[in-house]
Amino acid sequence: MEFVRVTGENLEREHICCAISSNKDCQVASKKAWLAERFGEGLTFWKADARGKCFIEYMPGERAWAPVEAAGLMWINCLWVSGQLAGHGYADGLLQKCFHDTREQGRQGMAILSSDKKRSYLADPKFLEHKGFELADQAGYFRLYWKPIDELVQPPRFLDCGKSLRTGEEGLVLYYTRQCPFTAKYVPVAQAAAERHGIPLRAVCLETGEQARNAPCPFTTYSLFWNGRFVTHEIQSEKRMEKTLEELNHG
Secondary structure, three states: OOEEEEOOOOOOOOOOOOOOOOOOOHHHHHHHHHHHHHHOOOOEEEEEOOOOOEEEEEEEHHHOOOOEEOOOOEEEEEEEEOHHHOOOOHHHHHHHHHHHHHHHOOOOEEEEEEEOOOOOOOEOHHHHHHOOOEEEEEEOOEEEEEEEOOOOOOOOEEOHHHHOOEOOOOOEEEEEOOOOOOHHHHHHHHHHHHHHOOOOEEEEEOOOHHHHHOOOOOOOOEEEEEOOEEEEOOOOOHHHHHHHHHHHHOO
């Protein structure tokens, strides 16, 4: 299997691996627009030369779209290999791409967001530990892992704003970015479900890296809060959102 680096030059013609192939789909258009803006900030995107979920995207830690202190490191936004492409060693190959660029750019290691156990949309902690990543910090069930190259480098950490998993807002508030294509479809789904239940929902799109670094949750792609309390990072389908709202109403 060969890997393809997606850039501003080939972005429109390349499949970006997240289950939807048509550039006319709102989800693909949203993700590709986000990528186009991030390439100028140092983001790198590698994918398998195949249609499927097999890719890695990473950028300098100073540019991370998360409330983390990761200066001097390479921040891995997303590493995803699943479906028929899983189990063939492709994740190793993608990590090697990141590791190579980390060394080439003179960075001191890699960092990535994970969790206490395998959870949707987050790197599997067992896989990371198998690949030599170490635990650096934690917030709720979120875990910050890193793999240092330089023994003298300081480990990354969650910033206080993200570590708190709290907001000062009442009601239902959803923070999200366009980093994941699915938010283009499922944020409106969440809003419609909340309206049916008579619950006001404020959706906050984080448009810049600075906004993301000041977010109240380590996972800025999608984080749902109820009366200031963190509820979930998992992108809610219509059925799942209905269940979540019912639980919140009776909680």
